[in-house]
Amino acid sequence: MKPILQVKQLAKRYGDRYGCRDVNFELYEGEVLCIVGESGSGKSTLLATLAGRLAADEGEVTFRDANGDWHELSTLAEAERRRLARTEWGFVTQHARDGLRMGVSAGANVSERLMALGHRHYGQLRATAAEWLEKVEIGAERLDDPPSRFSGGMQQRLQIARNLVTRPRLVFMDEPTGGLDVSVQARFLDLLRRLVHESGVAVIMVTHDLGVARLLAHRTLVMQQGRVVEAGLTDQILDDPQHPYTQLLVSSIVQA
Amino acid sequence: MTLLIAARQLSKTFVLHQQDGLELPVLADVSLEVHAGECVALTGPSGAGKSTLLKALYANYLVQHGTLNILRHGRWIDMARAAPHEIVAVRRDTLGYVSQFLRVIPRVSALDIVAEPLIEQGEERETARERAGALLERLNIAERLWNLPPATFSGGEQQRVNIARGLVAPRPVLLLDEPTASLDAANRAVVVELMREAKARGAALVGIFHDEATRDAIADRLFTVPLARRHTKEIAT
Structure with a gap:
């Protein structure tokens, strides 16, 4: 299996403050990756930077297209980036009005x-x-x-x-279940799980819901204050969290 | 027989950051080898780390030291160091985890929950569903329940659905976490039979079996998980 996305030392600054920094990972074909963390941890900033919607200030994001050619996002012409966004990527937003006409x-x-x-x-x-x-x-x-x-x-x-x-070969999703009632969420997640399975698309999803990560994601990145503090298999992160912040997050889940 | 599991010098200490960094050593220098067609029963007092060892073998828990090799398609994969996508691949076709704890997926029927591991291995959907049905039947799950999501099933029915899910795909290495606990005698016999079939086709089994009759019926040898020394760190008060 080959990676379709390589992320190295990625950072995005807002003025002199970092939205996210020192982010490194590879994503493989058909992998579902969740980015979790509390509000303001830099999850959505990271997602937008990965998707080329925000320009990175440091590091690089390289994407391998269907022909096997690698593209480094920061050096990509705008027309080419738009072509990739249309043909190879998808982007699902939290608020439908931002993603639909x-x-x-x-x-x-x-x-x-x-x-x-x-x-x-x-x-x-x-x-x-x-x-x-x-x-x-x-x-x-x-x-x-x-x-x-x-x-x-x-x-x-x-x-x-x-x-x-x-x-598309890669879909970015920013809190797609964020505004949904729990009963509606279950249907959405089941459908998403099935379609992702059938199509073999890779997904990077931001969520604050660890249950969503457990259900959908092979892998999880945990973010705190703009940095990835823990990364690994989703079930390992949830069942044997290592970082103090992840332990706090996992122990804070309310059991139904 | 071929060696399928080679775990060497595993150590695992839990560090509880919310309890002032309390350290709980659970595994210290544990080595275990299991061959094809062999069943090893883990023993030791409650809290000795049987379950931790099983979860470490599945890469569900991280170990701090040691190597954890599983033979996949003739190649050793060190589960303690493999990349996540490699671990996912090992779990898909080589390494199964059978427990009674069913994590219900909303809206997915019992039949599809059981068929899923086969479909992930590339089996046709219809064939996978047929095989799933046959296994549910053996485990005495009434056919009228197959197309329902198991959220509303009884505890015992949910357990058996999860056992079926864990055993439906013929993986060469199986980890079994009390697969027969709280089953009635008839269903316990079915599960023992399924484990024997797995052994007969050359699978390596490692399990926790609290029920002695089951252990005697299936295990070739016992492995006592050595107690880790509990030199817990002083907590400042």
Whole structure:
């Protein structure tokens, strides 16, 4: 197995303060990695920097595309970065309104990335969109409804369809379950787990919920004050945490 | 017979940072070898580290010292040092962990929970589900329950679903954490039979069996986990 992402000494500064720093890891094909930590620990900053949405101040992020070519994000031209973001990556946001076009139909939301890749056949686009709405349990009959008429859970599932439709190799997710009720969350997580499994896509997900990490992630990074304080297999981190902060996090879980 | 597990000089000390860095040595200089077709029962008083050793072999717990080699496709992998994606691969096709503690996944049916390890090994979904069903049947889980998520099952039913999940894929190394505890006699006999079948196909088994009859029925030898010296650090008061 080969890595698809290599991260070395990555840092992002806000003025003279570090949002995240000294981050090193490799991600392999089909791996699901969760980044956990409390608010302000730098999780979302790290995610945005990995995805090239924020420019790194130190270190590097290299991505291997489907052809096997490596790209270092900081030296990448903007057009090339956009091409990768459209074809090889996905990004699921915590708030659906940041990740969806709320004014256009669900079908158009799903088709957008396909059209950006040059698909033009209207009937085919519609059929693919309908198929994906079924896959994410929204139902093809809602094809022409705008996401503004959807519930929060449906909006998040629509984001998944919109991102996975082009079969990306790496999807970034920023607290995708953050705004969902627990009952809605279970359905979303089960669906996500299944789709990730079937498609073999690699995922980097920010969450503050250790239960979500346990359910979905092979590996977990624990962040505190902008640094990764512990990294490893998810079940090892949760069952045998080493760092004082991780021990505190794990012992703070409320048992249902 | 082929050596499948070679654990050498394992040491494990828990450091509890929330208790002023209290140190609890659990494993000290533990070495264990297990061959194909052999079953080793871990013994020792409660708290001696049987369960810790089993979890360390699965790389669920980290060891501070020692090597922990598992033979995978003719190559030794040191689980104490392997990268996470390698450990995931070893667990997928070589190393199984069988316990009764089911972590329920919302909305996933009992049949799919049991079939999942086979699908991860590349088995066709339908074949995997058939084999999962056959195993659930042997473990006396009524067919009307197969398509339901086990969250609402009785404790005993959940245990057996998890045992089925742990044993459905024929992995060459099996770690068994009290697989028969609190099962009735009929189901205990089924689990013993399943473990014997695993041995017969050349699997190496390491287990904790509190029930003596089960231990006598399955284990070839006993391994007493040596007590680590409890020289706990002084806590400032």
